[in-house]
Amino acid sequence: MTQAVFSNAEPVSPNSSNVGVRLTDVTKRYGDKAVVDNISIDINRGEFVTFLGPSGSGKTTTLSMIAGFTQVTEGQIEIHDRSVATVPPHKRDIGMVFQNYALFPHRTVAGNVAFPLERRRIAKPERKRMVDEALEMVHMTEYADRSPKELSGGQQQRVALARALVYNPAVLLMDEPLGALDKKLRDWLQSEIKRIHLEVKSTFLYVTHDQEEALSLSDRIAVFNNGKIEQLGTPQELYQAPKTLFVGTFVGDSTLVRGAGFAATNGFSSGTAFGKAVAGKGSLAGDQGAVLIRPEKLQLRPVESSIANGDCAISVIVRTATYLGNAWRYELILPDGSAGMAKSEYEVVQAVAGQAMLATWRPEDAVVLEDDGSAGEFLT
Secondary structure, three states, rough: OOOOOOOOOOOOOOOOEEEEEEEEEEEEEEEEEEEEEEEEEEEOOOOEEEEEOOOOOHHHHHHHHHHHOOOOOEEEEOOOEEOOOOOOOOHHOOEOOOOOOOOOOOHHHHHHHHHHHHHHHOOOHHHHHHHHHHHHHOOHHOOOOOOHOOOHHHHHHHHHHHHHOOOOOOOOEOOOOOOOOOOOEEEEHHHHHHHHHHHHOEEEEEEEEEEHHHHHHHEEEEEOOOOOEEEOOOOOHHHHHOOOHHEEEEEEEEEEEHHHHHHHOOOOOOEEEEHHHHHOOOOEEEEOOEEEOOHHHHHHOOOOOOOOOOOOOEEEEEEEEOOOOOOOEEEEEOOOOOOEEEEEOOOOOOOOOOOOEEEEEEEHHEEEEEOOOOHHOOOO
């Protein structure tokens, strides 16, 4: 594959910024309801950014506004330093991949990939070369003459990806493109998308509600909640240092110990300086603070065990013990009746269902957050 077609969409001139997509105070209202509420974000050229959030959080509407399918109520959107407020979708220099593939059933694979080039009136010899290279990139060369109905779901999605990239757009937008596929195929295509991104060096914007998918693909993730971006950061930052309770419980599995439910194993109780006493990170009051611990940081010990000096502990009941092949996963019932999770890489089971145990953690492995009640349904 030649570098001429699949390279960065355009070089950054001395007078331009390195920002691929910029949203400034963008709002979208339907009547009195703001489904996207005054968000601003800069996405660098060549970066892979995922919009992550539950249904109705505003992530897909934001992508649609960038694409030009949805009109912005307020604010500004720029692509490669050019305002696109009045630019129609087909002139925004974007590619789009949908969950439902949107392939033309009457065209062959090659014909589907060639379609955007035909619309751009690319000469036939050049068009064929670009189509061949795009199909090679997604490993679909041998299927060029087949119709979409002869392809599997994963193959159709690869054709859709080739069609979106064949004219080398500045930005590729993907709206839950793997949502309809089974897990094994989805995992494989995630690796393919990551490989292609490294190869073409375009800016990728990806929408999903799948936390694992976001963590594995992205350079940075924007976590959406109620029309706002709750936190923007690298996968490591969001997992290890969430800034809000919503982010901490939505991104990855966690155990949440609220101040009022903290067992007095180490002499701590509700009403103490919960954040400071438990994790040395803050001074939230007992009934206002929450401590978030990731499953791999939570250790299960027999109830009669002595606790290492400085460690924290709560009494739990093991609800289930599940063997994962390379680890055991334990669902826990905490003192306040809420659910938690521990994960052990030991091959031998450490606890069984119904057993009373101590769950312990080191203070430095916990994150103390304000208990604003936003965790709820996302806890295990």
